[in-house]
Amino acid sequence: MGETMIQVKDLRVNFRAWAGTVQAVRGVNFELKKGETLAIVGESGSGKSVTTKAILGILPSNARITSGEILYNGKDLTKLKEKEFYDIRGKHISLVFQDPLSALNPIQKVGKQICEALKKNEHMSNGEAKKRAIALMEDVGIPEPETKFSQYPFQFSGGMRQRIVIAIALACNPEILICDEPTTALDVTIQSRILDKIKELKAEHDLSVIFITHDLGVVAGIADRVCVMYAGKIVEYGTVDDIFYEPAHPYTWALLSSMPDLDTKEKLFSIPGAPPNMMYPPKGDAFAPRNRYAMEIDFEQEPPFFKVSDTHYAATWLLHPKAPKVELPEVLKHRIQRMKEEREGA
């Protein structure tokens, strides 16, 4: 792998809420390598969005980074002042939001919104900016960019709007693109086109991408490496093949086997209960109360990361040599088997 672009070390973020303090992110470590797509997967409230917001310094005012550092180019982003962030946001790291409608200014022409970023960061003249904006729009696959340049967001469909948002994000040639559930609000056919576009642009612009989603199907298509988050922590990380063909953490098993794919016939594996209240995170492994494979130690001590392979680590006591050997859930076992057969058959 290439050089490290961003390194997050033991990041912890707290939110002050009406009823107390919510520990949204509780010690997250990961690094983003040059040219890779890192997917962060988790349910709502798992802290995946908060982590990326911390990277961009756009946490809401009631949030506080209590410890940890985010290293980018030798600088610790958690210590930067708002003014210094201006040079980083958009220029070096940019963000694609979930909802393309609210990410665009409804009363400004889309062309102008793209130019704005160019003029601010690259100090381009109007003419130059327009030329570059049209090139960008063509780049992200918008037909007739000259006409569309002077149209308003409401004249675009959801997929086209998301392309505009991506164009704005790419305007200043960033090195890192953070996509926060960029396709959740879109339909499947448009989603697949946007994902292809992101892959294409990534190769073209030599981007490193952090891709946040809750949809494992999307992850399988786009990611090189995957981090699975639960209750403010990463519970398992590895390459996309590691996670999908050899998952090691019971939460990953549960996630994979709770959703049907097109060939699923068996009863789905459902996770009982609901995610923990992050105001009072449980002792030990946060997933233990919902975990069919929980052991006594899960309720007492937080599991460290166990190495599964060179690229694959999981934080579960099941990987401890003294732990009993457990079977994967039925659905998942069949699915992995099927996937392997398919692969060898092809």
Added chain:
Amino acid sequence: MSEKENRPILEVSNLCMDFYGTGARKSCVHAVDHVSFAVRKGETFGLVGESGCGKTTTGRCIIRLYQPTSGEMYYDGKPIHGKLTREKRKYITDHIAMVFQDPIASLNPRMTVQDIIGEGLKLRGVKDKEERHRIVKGLLVRVGLTPEHATRYPHEFSGGQRQRIGIARALAVNPGMIIADEPVSALDVSVQAQVINLLNELKEDLGLTILFIAHNLSVVKYFSDRIGVMYYGKLLEVADADQLFQRPAHPYTRALLSAVPQPDPYLERKRKKIIYDPSVHQYGPGNEPSYHTIEEGHILYCSDREFEELMKSQEGKKV
């Protein structure tokens, strides 16, 4: 599927629902455009399509939350279209119940769980409070909650639990059919399975007929016996679930299937995506689309010419 009766319990033919805009242009949207299908007793009929394709509107027209512009609907042989008289409304609400999408918005925050679930019972003559609470507690246990939950308010529950309360409310009236409008799409991945499994169990135990409306093809495929694909207010293709996924006939269905993300990195890497372009049909005078039956239970909305071509190519494959 053989043990199921083949008699349709719900028949919808030429259902249309137009929404009129206000303002200078007075635009008219054909949200549902001449949709016809039949749901057999005891089966799960899945209705898929992208947002704005009219699948939710179809569901709401059937239970008469919307007044359809035209079309005929029959439940168990009796008409449920036309003017909504008191008797007709009672007939519809006694036999068809609905489960809604949003687990937060679909429960009245000012009512306790037992009032929410008991409302349908109260309207159906269970006046005795004790009796009602007894039934409600039974229903709560049935959907995997505990009787103690009866006196609680909705905001104390998690999303999956609330959706189960919504299902209990629908079950309370003892319906023959449930219209489930995106019952899992607002839930977290890890709790979706709870609700899907519950609906599956209920369907088997109570012999319910379910009209399942969703946009997630994997879920629809898993859950449904037959599937209808909608696109811009039109029902393009109806087929048995397996058949639809193995031999999709309509180009839009093919495009839709090719876009479903699969949790299999290898498959994803080699996948070829098909893009649907509605202009390939070249519908117009002399080439009007209508419903054609490809084979038993597989209906396609296309023009005569397209149908001929399709049949030819299929025969070619068989040889």
Added chain:
Amino acid sequence: MHKEEYTGLAPELMEIPEEKFRLVNLDMDESDEKFKGKPIGFLKDAFLRFSKNKVSMVALAGVLLVIFMAFAGPAMTPYGYNDQNPEEANLPPKMPGLEKLGILDGSRWLTSCRKDSLDEFPEGSILEIGTDVEEIRGVEVVSVKVDYYKYTGVEDDTYHYFGTDYLGRDLWTRLWRGTRISLLIGFLSAITNCIIGIIFGSIAGYYGGKVDMVMMRICEVINAIPQIVLVTLFILYFGSGLVSIVCALLVQNWVATATLIRSQFYRYKGREYVLAARSLGVTDRKLIFVHILPNAVGPVITRVMTAIPSAIFTESFLAFLGLGIKPPETSIGMLLADGQKVILTYPTQVLFPAIIISILMVCFNLMSNGLRDAFDPTLRGA
């Protein structure tokens, strides 16, 4: 499972005893955990939130105090609200207890008294003689602080807590009596306003379409007439009494409530739980009163709370214009109107009603702020 080499494992991890690695949850069923504590209903929840807001609790106490005094106040003096006594006209306030501290002791500065006539003052009535001796046309004049009660020859143990007006009526009694009337006007007009507004707005909002169109046009017509003109004409035509003032305030005020309710209905009638109830066959009346109204009621309660002080305020404004309640009955507005005529000579006659009306305004408004926060559904756990 994966049988990798765990060579890198820290020794303390290897020392964990074997029995810790027993599976405990294998036969877990899917029933959910029970809740702790008692169920909290909507009103209780709102009340809890309200009671946590210190400012609104103080405001509530203020309002309750004023209401209490409005009923108990007149009984605390021996005077009736209309007992006239010309000999005791325009007395300054005098309160037992406080008089020893030098405030509200029934004293008043008399200016420009002839210095040579000071001996003619009643015995013991002079408290202090000013130092500002002046000569006006050869006569030395001086200001004198007198015990006005002794000066006017009122009996010794007479106390008028807030003084008296130009007819010698006890202002304490009249003020609380007036407060009672003002509050009555406020509550009556707010309640009737709400009842009419809720019914009208509910129908317009629930049925929508043409019904709504016609009903809203009616509202607009009523709202198009300037309020002062309408109210003035109303009172001039029907005479000035409690009922006619309440009605005059009602003529236009209900329109705002109706519009508010209507927009709330538009917001809530499309909610999925309302659709769900409809799909169960719930009747229109029940939908309005069981499903929509209780959810829409938050802003309405806030609106009632702001309607009360604004009604009181409008009433006093009418009194100022001479359209107030019929004498000898009084209200805060009437007292203010009477008091402002003598504001330079007897400022206390306007001061006390002004204080009370200010307390009412501030407290009601703070309270409605607190209620709005308490009812705000966005703060509720979702």
